[in-house]
Amino acid sequence: xxxxxxxxxxxxxxxxxxxxxxxxxxxxxxxxxxxxxxxxxxxxxxxxxxxxxxxxxxxxxxxxxxxxxxxxxxxxxxxxxxxxxxxxxxxxxxxxxxxxxxxxxxxxxxxxxxxxxxxxxxxxxxxxx
Amino acid sequence: xxxxxxxxxxxxxxxxxxxxxxxxxxxxxxxxxxxxxxxxxxxxxxxxxxxxxxxxxxxxxxxxxxxxxxxxxxxxxxxxxxxxxxxxxxxxxxxxxxxxxxxxxxxxxxxxxxxxxxxxxxxxxxxxxxxxxxxxxxxxxxxxxxxxxxxxxxxxxxxxxxxxxxxxxxxxxxxxxxxxxxxxxxxxxxxxxxxxxxxxxxxxxxxxxxxxxxxxxxxxxxxxxxxxxxxxxxxxxxxxxxxxxxxxxxxxxxxxxxxxxxxxxxxxxxxxxxxxxxxxxxxxxxxxxxxxxxxxxxxxxxxxxxxxxxxxxxxxxxxxxxxxxxxxxxxxxxxxxxxxxxxxxx
Numbered sequence: 001x002x003x004x005x006x007x008x009x010x011x012x013x014x015x016x017x018x019x020x021x022x023x024x025x026x027x028x029x030x031x032x033x034x035x036x037x038x039x040x041x042x043x044x045x046x047x048x049x050x051x052x053x054x055x056x057x058x059x060x061x062x063x064x065x066x067x068x069x070x071x072x073x074x075x076x077x078x079x080x081x082x083x084x085x086x087x088x089x090x091x092x093x094x095x096x097x098x099x100x101x102x103x104x105x106x107x108x109x110x111x112x113x114x115x116x117x118x119x120x121x122x123x124x125x126x127x128x129x
Numbered sequence: 130x131x132x133x134x135x136x137x138x139x140x141x142x143x144x145x146x147x148x149x150x151x152x153x154x155x156x157x158x159x160x161x162x163x164x165x166x167x168x169x170x171x172x173x174x175x176x177x178x179x180x181x182x183x184x185x186x187x188x189x190x191x192x193x194x195x196x197x198x199x200x201x202x203x204x205x206x207x208x209x210x211x212x213x214x215x216x217x218x219x220x221x222x223x224x225x226x227x228x229x230x231x232x233x234x235x236x237x238x239x240x241x242x243x244x245x246x247x248x249x250x251x252x253x254x255x256x257x258x259x260x261x262x263x264x265x266x267x268x269x270x271x272x273x274x275x276x277x278x279x280x281x282x283x284x285x286x287x288x289x290x291x292x293x294x295x296x297x298x299x300x301x302x303x304x305x306x307x308x309x310x311x312x313x314x315x316x317x318x319x320x321x322x323x324x325x326x327x328x329x330x331x332x333x334x335x336x337x338x339x340x341x342x343x344x345x346x347x348x349x350x351x352x353x354x355x356x357x358x359x360x361x362x363x364x365x366x367x368x369x370x371x372x373x374x375x376x377x378x379x380x381x382x383x384x385x386x387x388x389x390x391x392x393x394x395x396x397x398x399x400x401x402x403x404x405x406x407x408x409x410x411x412x413x414x415x416x417x418x419x420x421x422x423x424x425x426x427x428x429x430x431x432x433x434x435x436x437x438x439x440x441x442x443x444x445x446x447x448x449x450x451x452x453x454x455x456x457x458x459x460x461x462x463x464x465x466x467x468x469x470x471x472x473x474x475x
Contacts, residue, residue, distance in 0.1 A: 124403065
């Protein structure tokens with residue numbers, strides 16, 4: 001059966017991304033059933049099982065990317081922060097660390113002061129001569 | 130009496146202060162980053178072991194001047210829950226110091242590794258979810274500020290922003306990606322992390338200098354790879370383009386008085402790296418023009434090309450010295466690891 005859903009995301013990671021996409025484009029929140037429908041509309045494929053989507057939502061909730069509130073008999077799911085905020089937080093986590101030592105993330109170039117930016121450009125001009 | 134204690138103490142002191150200070154100031158490491166990293170690692174391991182070994186040797190000296198047999202004797206007494214009578218308070222303090230240092234070094238290293246891995250897992254997960262484009266390894270974030278970094282691991286992610294793509298020409302972007310791929314492929318975080326951990330265990334200037342030096346050397350290794358894979362000028366231009374605007378990214382720096390100092394330290398390596406690339410380029414241009422000239426006169430020989438391939442126009446003696454630097458660093462690193470071990474176990 002899974003093979004027939006060629007258009008639907010199949011790997012768990014892709015599924016999580018797809019669900020987050022739906023939640024990010026609908027900040028007002030969605031029920032699991034609505035997510036199933038919206039995913040199917042996007043991919044143009046058949047609907048996923050609601051339980052599959054609930055499993056994905058549960059994983060995302062445990063990692064604090066999603067929260068939910070009761071809405072009648074179902075739950076309404078919502079992204080904890082917007083996509084822009086996740087991107088910004090993720091970049092800040094890397095860039096704020098003083099020359100990438102604390103988190104030992106290896107990043108391309110450190111932040112420079114305006115004076116040093118000028119020095120850098122000067123050095124480059126030297127190269128291009 | 131203190132047979133083992135003195136040599137170990139001297140080694141510990143040398144490796145704890147003067148050696149890292151001198152090594153951090155040396156210029157040759159930027160020409161031989163790999164050998165220099167090996168030497169730093171040996172200094173770190175030998176330094177840590179002698180720092181624990183010296184107070185241990187001082188502590189067990191009244192039992193036996195020889196550290197190994199002295200420890201064995203201490204252990205025999207400890208099993209019988211007895212403190213040897215020969216130990217004065219000075220020796221007890223030395224033994225306690227050795228114990229505290231050992232626990233702290235091991236403990237902080239483990240804690241730091243766990244904390245970093247937890248942060249990284251969260252980071253990898255976040256960029257996987259939020260990236261607007263993703264291939265097997267690269268994640269593109271929709272953000273105007275130029276940034277490129279590697280989230281290391283067994284399945285590393287290379288993260289770049291829309292701002293990076295917008296700021297760079299195709300070959301410059303290729304150079305940035307090659308640089309990050311080098312970090313990812315050779316697991317450079319495994320080189321840097323122990324130094325970060327040791328620095329938090331012993332937050333002293335030499336440890337700080339060691340971490341800064343090793344971080345810079347790892348960047349140079351990745352630069353060399355990117356320069357080979359793409360080109361030196363492209364990489365230098367990319368460094369200037371990204372390094373020159375990275376200040377735009379809002380950071381928490383600059384809020385306190387220490388902000389300026391941190392900025393200075395963080396940025397100097399970028400400038401260093403650009404200069405290093407430029408110097409190598411001009412040297413290479415000089416070399417290739419020499420080679421062309423030689424070829425034109427029909428006197429070209431493989432040896433002439435090989436001699437100039439070192440990329441430095443120097444006198445023969447200086448070239449010989451230059452060639453000996455890397456092997457000497459490797460040899461010193463090996464000796465630093467073997468000699469104290471042999472000395473203690475003999």
